[in-house]
Amino acid sequence: MKRLLKWLAGLSVAAGVLAAVVWTLNIQDEVDVNAPVAAAAPSEQQIARGAYLARAGNCAGCHTAPGGADYAGGKGIPTPFGTVFTSNLTPDDKTGIGSWSPAHFWRAMHNGRSKDGRLLYPAFPYTNYTQVTREDSDALFAYLGSLPPVVQPNQPHGLQFPFQSQAALAVWRALYFRPGVFEADTRQSMEWNRGAYLVQGLGHCSACHSARNALGATTQGLNLAGGLIPMQNWYAPSLSSPQEAGVAGWREADIVSLLQHGVSPQASVAGPMAEVVLRSTQHLSASDLGAMAKYLQQLPGTPVATAPQPAAAKVTPGTAAKGAKLYEQHCAQCHGASGEGVPKAYPALAGNRAVTMTQTVNLVQIVLAGGYAPATEGNPRPFGMPPFVLVMNDEDIATVLTHIRNAWGNQASEVTPIEVNRIRANSAR
Template sequence: MSRLRKTLLGLLALLAVAAVLFGARVLMELHDGRDAGRPAAPRAAANAQLVAQGEYLARAGNCMACHTARGGAPGAGGASIPTPFGTVYTSNITPDVATGIGAWSADDFWLAMHEGRSRDGRLLYPAFPYPNTTHVARADADALFAYLQSLPPVAYTPPPHALRFPVNTQLALAAWRTLYFRPGELRPDPQQSAEWNRGAYLVQGLGHCNACHATRNVLGATRNTLDLGGGLIPMQNWYAPALNSPHEAGVAEWPQADVVSLLKNGIAPQGSVIGPMAEVVLQSTQHLNDTDLHAMATYLRALPQQGNAPKPRREAADFGGDRLVRGQALYGTHCASCHGEGGQGAPGIYPRLAGNRTVTMEPPANLVRVVLAGGFPPATAGNPRPYGMPPFATVLTDDEVAVLLSYVRNAWGHQASPLTTYEVNRYRTGSTAGSY
């Protein structure tokens, strides 16, 4: 037998063993039902302090934002989460016995949070961010469960998921979990302060920040819960900027108080939150206590900063002549009255554009989305009547938006790449929605 043939046979044998092990793990995933279908055990009423703690944690996790359909009862589910693989509908987490989690025990709830399994053993889709909630401590999961059990029960069955084959099968989900998910609690880093560790716990666990602020592969998985390197949010055409880059959303150089202000009030001297992050501040972080906000700020400011300034996708020299003149004229007509002729803005009212990271960021998704859909910071206790920007989707054509933003991205010392009409149209129509 030749050496080559022996090598090939050896490789085939290794592949066969790997396939058997992979299949065994998949079968374990599918059949580890943990007494599926057992009757619910009676529970004692939770004390008021535990319920209050759970309510606070639900705010930290922004649970109701997903588990409440527009116009629906809080926690009753039915909100649609579009993905490149189809639509996932959120579950009913009120204590209704028939359609919610009224028959669940604290152990059942812990199984869902920690292992991504329903009470009946069914594998849950990671649209529920159990790759993050697996890091939540058991005591916090119990408090969260106590709060959910205190809600008014709502008899409502959300629509079934509308996912394409084979993603709609438990076998495919088991295979995905084999590749990308391992349950595990977050252990404190003894080299860091208690405040840093608390911040890491909130950011990586209940806060599930990397569910948005990370790039996903073609199967919808992130590298790990530590990945905060930025990514396009599937189906929304908003870019969640890198939290570890000084050229995107890194805050390593910000004063601590400014980071806290951004999380609590939605505004800071350096800028304001808009888009999906505005909802997070509105529904979640503005309700956190100052201790936890400072902990999150400490963790985010300590993130190792990655990368140098991004290189333009195309030379800015490609943009000039008539298009430059047109862009400057459009800016003068539609933007200068608020943002200033020199892009200086008005502190606390209209954001400055000169030196603004959103203006020069790659990809330019957020800049296009703000112009088309408008930009509205959240109304918070610290900023109850925020100034907003109206949408220009019906005012400007795709070509006008491209010319205008190309000017802004190359004015006042900026050196970002110009935009094309095609790019603006992609963000307007959502044709980038399936991209990871």
């Protein structure tokens, strides 16, 4: 009995220590929302800057439900743990942020806490936004405060047990979140630092372009090494790998073109990145796009000369002939008999690293659902690819993609019908 009591006492002490550690980590660098601040009406310049920053962060992309009022929230964000519904950011006093102060908003951005101190779920990417400066946070708040107020109560999240609890979220934050404003690298230029600030902070590029663990945390911080986007069935390629989406060897103007127009001589955007260009990056200034390009050019990566080459698929002559026939029937009219493509219209498939990279999910998605670049000022009438979801079965799609990945000098692993079926099933949910 005494031994049991000692064991229970030790367990209680350990639990208390753990709780204290979690609590301490969750109040690190906490914003004092009650500190007196001189009140001043936002200037037109500050509001305009906030509008620009909201586009840089693509805030409307999440905080506007389909068919709903701008920034009024209510959009469901599916996660592996359930659905998170975005909040109303309009200045309504009851259902929006009309009763918030700039300090409350800064705490949400910097610490991931709501006005009442409640911990926010990282579907709101405060793990990136914590790097945003107080000046930019105040400008964003000024812009949101200038919007028409919309009465729309926030919808409760639909999260599974135990992920719906504040206690579980506090533990997650203790493990994976540390607040901290962006610190410039004195070894780099002002332009590079501006690019780093936009990419790492408001742009929250690592939210998609980094792998995540079983608890939804990015496994390697902000390294942009690529990762599957949870629940969307798209792969955000590595921005540092020469075999995926690294741009170290690109001209700066071509990187800017891709971010601004959705197309460049080397590539075009599709899927989730098309929405980013449509709603966000096409609206950024030339100087900010150039800064982002400069930063992306200098990401550490594997030199092209030493990058491992993918193994070619081993396919039977019959399968190879079937793949070539399917390509001739469905693809050659646009992409060319030898995968050469049509400049400014249809991308070349020969020598295209988006075709040969290890992850094949994007290829399957584009064949199933079609591929569309965004309409931008520099590319107002983009060419698109129709969906083949009702035209080809899983085996046909796997066969033609394996052919494309190994024709005209391409070399990559095969795509299997099981892979196609899994993506088709997941996309139909």
